Amino acid sequence: MMDKAGGVEGQSVHPGKYSRVERERRFLLASPPNPSIVTVTRVITDRYVNGTRLRLRRADFADGRCELKLTQKVPVLLSGAIQGLITNTYLSPAEYDVLASLPATMLSKTRFSVPPLGVDVFDGRLQGLVLGEAEFTTDEEVQAFVPPAECVAEVTDDARFAGGCLVQASRQELLGWLAKYGIRPQT
Template sequence: MGDPEAARQEDMSMGEEIERRFLVAGEVPDGSTRRTERIEQGYLPLDVDGAEVRVRRRGGQIFMTVKGGTGLVRTECEEPIPPALFDALWPLTEAARIAKERRTVALEGGETAEVDDFGGRLAGLAMVEVEFETAEAAHAFRAPSWFGREVTDDARYQNRSLARGEGVPQPSGPGADDGA
């Protein structure tokens, strides 16, 4: 018989997340939205060498995610967790939470974009992110005209920074000053 813990670790979804993030500077094209869902996520008070741990409720699913690094390519491990564990951890995130509506949008080049419209104290902030299979594909991507300034490497626009209120950017969108 094998080690059950070792088998569980092999099943964990661990890998790299390769994504570019932009402010939204125009209207999302009509008819391009595939689905919309509400996301609530909170960050546990742990930050070691840029690593972050969050719990997230996305639609009917609950996850714990550990991310490491910054910028275009990051390490990511995400696992579904039982509701009881989420309920136990959620109060620990009280000082670092965000809520957003996420629209999944089809792009003309075949990519999928996720448009996040933030709520609460971040109301008015809209960002779009696109994930890629390779760093080369990410670098080759040409953003549509409704994408605004790229913020992939701007720590103020990372979800954990937004959740903690660290350098919260001004609201963006049509006609808003994005601080550039």
Template structure:
């Protein structure tokens, strides 16, 4: 069990449509439950990622900077996970695909249910320098790393319609979204 948090250095991108020529495989179901349900931006997440069950607490490393977070993650047993699932939460469901690139792994999240049509790609880095050297794939629509409206803790409890104005700021209309 971690006694110190990991530093998560991440960049996040909106995707119009996943290119047909990307070989992604089946992906895996990711179910996130954000607690507490009445928070504006939730920083506590209970997650099922394929067969992995965990709880994660995220803390901003610098106020207002969502690109670097302190992340405390603890694996859960099935019984612990099920008990935490009884707590009121705001949920996000997506299918995640891992796409290998020269600089690491781009995780492509194709959202379901209320956020159906939203596609976000994330890539994590070992250092701030590596993050700055990252070459953005040509098929991403826009970088939203600094836009907290597209952070998981903000997306939970929202619908694709709730994001229409934010997506439009990046030239994306809800009507043509999809994988």
């Protein structure tokens, strides 16, 4: 049985040989980044496989490259930058096609690399949502991080802004969440 955070009830989380601890902080931004400061752009389509903790991702880069991967995220029910454990498996196009046949809920966005953030500008019913993420390898890096001035609010501990929740959000829910942070996207 799945718990509210997408984890399996009663299951403990232990880093292992194939997974790593995911440390990230998330921030709302009022607008997309200025194109002049973007270092890499990619269009991402995420397929959250129904009834699982699995995400199938296709990332199409501006230079024509395509990255395909299967990710498992095992969340922890703690506040702060440690999100849980993450395992990535890179796929061939044939492997991706097989897994893409599974029932899933989709989410699409464009990711702009603007160091130190990856900035996601969402499409479809999530249009107007601009989320910045910073990833870290150590707890010390997390503590030392100072968010850029364009960050409106930190939403690291607001589970509504995690991909697994966003993929299920309606347009009206999103607009309500953003309004609580003083963000009113054009509709």
